[in-house]
Amino acid sequence: xxxxxxxxxxxxxxxxxxxxxxxxxxxxxxxxxxxxxxxxxxxxxxxxxxxxxxxxxxxxxxxxxxxxxxxxxxxxxxxxxxxxxxxxxxxxxxxxxxxxxxxxxxxxxxxxxxxxxxxxxxxxxxxxxxxxxxxxxxxxxxxxxxxxxxxxxxxxxxxxxxxxxxxxxxxxxxxxxxxxxxxxxxxxxxxxxxxxxxxxxxxxxxxxxxxxxxxxxxxxxxxxxxxxxxxxxxxxxxxxxxxxxxxxxxxxxxxxxxxxxxxxxxxxxxxxxxxxxxxxxxxxxxxxxxxxxxxxxxxxxxxxxxxxxxxxxxxxxxxxxxxxxxxxxxxxxxxxxxxxxxxxxxxxxxxxxxxxxxxxxxxxxxxxxxxxxxxxxxxxxxxxxxxxxxxxxxxxxxxxxxxxxxxxxxxxxxxxxxxxxxxxxxxxxxxxxxxxx
Amino acid sequence: xxxxxxxxxxxxxxxxxxxxxxxxxxxxxxxxxxxxxxxxxxxxxxxxxxxxxxxxxxxxxxxxxxxxxxxxxxxxxxxxxxxxxxxxxxxxxxxxxxxxxxxxxxxxxxxxxxxxxxxxxxxxxxxxxxxxxxxxxxxxxxxxxxxxxxxxxxxxxxxxxxxxxxxxxxxxxxxxxxxxxxxxxxxxxxxxxxxxxxxxxxxxxxxxxxxxxxxxxxxxxxxxxxxxxxxxxxxxxxxxxxxxxxxxxxxxxxxxxxxxxxxx
Numbered sequence: 231x232x233x234x235x236x237x238x239x240x241x242x243x244x245x246x247x248x249x250x251x252x253x254x255x256x257x258x259x260x261x262x263x264x265x266x267x268x269x270x271x272x273x274x275x276x277x278x279x280x281x282x283x284x285x286x287x288x289x290x291x292x293x294x295x296x297x298x299x300x301x302x303x304x305x306x307x308x309x310x311x312x313x314x315x316x317x318x319x320x321x322x323x324x325x326x327x328x329x330x331x332x333x334x335x336x337x338x339x340x341x342x343x344x345x346x347x348x349x350x351x352x353x354x355x356x357x358x359x360x361x362x363x364x365x366x367x368x369x370x371x372x373x374x375x376x377x378x379x380x381x382x383x384x385x386x387x388x389x390x391x392x393x394x395x396x397x398x399x400x401x402x403x404x405x406x407x408x409x410x411x412x413x414x415x416x417x418x419x420x421x422x423x424x425x426x427x428x429x430x431x432x433x434x435x436x437x438x439x440x441x442x443x444x445x446x447x448x449x450x451x452x453x454x455x456x457x458x459x460x461x462x463x464x465x466x467x468x469x470x471x472x473x474x475x476x477x478x479x480x481x482x483x484x485x486x487x488x489x490x491x492x493x494x495x496x497x498x499x500x501x502x503x504x505x506x507x508x509x510x511x512x513x514x515x516x517x518x519x520x521x522x523x524x525x526x527x528x529x530x531x532x533x534x535x536x537x538x539x540x541x542x543x544x545x546x547x548x549x550x551x552x553x554x555x556x557x558x559x560x561x562x563x564x565x566x567x568x569x570x571x572x573x574x575x576x577x578x579x580x581x582x583x584x585x586x587x588x589x590x591x592x593x594x595x596x597x598x599x600x601x602x603x604x605x606x607x608x609x610x611x612x613x614x615x616x617x618x619x620x621x622x623x624x625x626x627x628x629x630x631x632x633x634x635x636x637x638x639x640x641x642x643x644x645x646x647x648x649x650x651x652x653x654x655x656x657x658x659x660x661x662x663x664x665x666x667x
Numbered sequence: 668x669x670x671x672x673x674x675x676x677x678x679x680x681x682x683x684x685x686x687x688x689x690x691x692x693x694x695x696x697x698x699x700x701x702x703x704x705x706x707x708x709x710x711x712x713x714x715x716x717x718x719x720x721x722x723x724x725x726x727x728x729x730x731x732x733x734x735x736x737x738x739x740x741x742x743x744x745x746x747x748x749x750x751x752x753x754x755x756x757x758x759x760x761x762x763x764x765x766x767x768x769x770x771x772x773x774x775x776x777x778x779x780x781x782x783x784x785x786x787x788x789x790x791x792x793x794x795x796x797x798x799x800x801x802x803x804x805x806x807x808x809x810x811x812x813x814x815x816x817x818x819x820x821x822x823x824x825x826x827x828x829x830x831x832x833x834x835x836x837x838x839x840x841x842x843x844x845x846x847x848x849x850x851x852x853x854x855x856x857x858x859x860x861x862x863x864x865x866x867x868x869x870x871x872x873x874x875x876x877x878x879x880x881x882x883x884x885x886x887x888x889x890x891x892x893x894x895x896x897x898x899x900x901x902x903x904x905x906x907x908x909x910x911x912x913x914x915x916x917x918x919x920x921x922x923x924x925x926x927x928x929x930x931x
Contacts, residue, residue, distance in 0.1 A: 424725075424726045424727060425726060458727075459729075459730055459893070459894070460727065460729070485847060485849065485893070485894035485896075486824075487829060503831065503845060504829045504830070504831045504845065504847075505831050534722070534723065534724075560724055562724055562726050562809040563726070563809040563810060622807075623809075624809075625810075
């Protein structure tokens, strides 16, 4: 394995220890010999994918001009917002800045919205009126909501029945509603069909909400209405729910009439496929999703609303020179997770530099670990390593796995510690920031 | 270039890659599959008039939603009388056969199937004149790293059916009916916890009739998803009662009834 020369040995060890598998597998070895590549790489989106891509482009090839476009001056992570909702972590601890990218790595950071992309002219337009040309474009736009796909659920409805699936004002709104809910109320979460951002996310969310309600409003109930018949880490979640929350959480599968067809946000009611009406005191709708808006403007999405990519490089299958990473892509069996976006960014940064040098991309390897907290001291996880096989992405046979069933509190507590260490490590890898709590 | 146009051309290119219009020299290879030929018996399906909607990539092969919609006036003189669905690389390719009458109003249904691996899914539809129509789609099946699946079947719910029929409709306007029955659809291919094969046990037949007049009959095979689901259409001329019967291979049956009113 070849590490970047700019990393000191001490830093490397720290970095490997914290970011773990992802740092090692997501960063293919790359010969740093030959001419320094030149060109302007524009990266859209300052999250786990985009910020990592900008950072590793500059680390691998400081001669490149790299511009990062991100509207927010403070990036809020989606991972761990459930802990904020559960009252076990401050909102501020999820904030990260772009100081390291700008001041230490020499990335040009522009805080603006990417508004349109001219793929033939290789230019991107920003809301503020600026227009930039690129040699290679990386889009890491995350998700957008498919407003209107679920009857009755539009932007106005989300002000009454928040999705809180993109962190920010929506997360604060949902937290405030939980705080204002009476003891004995019902929290209803509507979970979507695949694919969607963060497959275990809805289930961690009800866990963290249950943690809050158990401690503050113990007579309350949680109803999870699901568009699916199964979900990520299901056995582990259900075992944890029973142990810690008794019968507080009720999961309704699609086959048990869990598919919500209509939302009435004014009355906090939902109607299921077979006509059952459920009334909520707090209604959290995780709606159907698609690739972030700018992917559509760049013509890289297909009829599914997501972005098909070439497996080795994550260059768009539809538009040459445009690379897409993170939740916006069709990268199954890799899940839509922050960890995956981070390793995809490293593979793609290396592939772009190889391409600029006229070299073929190296064989990629990506990794994922998703921790989910059921209580602040009881966590479960799933991990996997991915490769290209027969020109398709697959999970390396035997590489991954999930936490064992039926283990005690010492094991689960260690996983909770690992989850917090993972967050600190990956935040440091992506933004160079340390969380505040 | 206009983006929409470009997108449409790409979509067209994708469809062409899968469907090659039949001619003497180039028949799509899926037409030669044994299960397909057993139904067609040498007949060559004519131009595509079948819409087959199924996700190109699916993260859970244990329950994949598929919709079939065939262009047809559904009049007594010209209607779709049969629809067959296949997954060619499943251990047994047959999924479901539907037999329809003009009372359906629309040759359209949605169901959920199992896909053992990435493969081609084929729909055949027969017009009352005897001509066959066909469509095929390639589906990639991945099991997402975050989507490991556990068995969730509860035996006390066995054979419990749900139905949803609009209480009111208009004459000549097809109405949507949804129904689902709780059933594990044991394939006979799975090992139980004791290592022994769990014997095949499936729902094998579904019938829908309005006041004794048949709308639709379906034969289900073992690769239909657990908790068999059907969404289909009815276009009754007058108010009445829809009866739906699910029958297990043991002979046990469950019937649900729903009344509706037709406004003129």
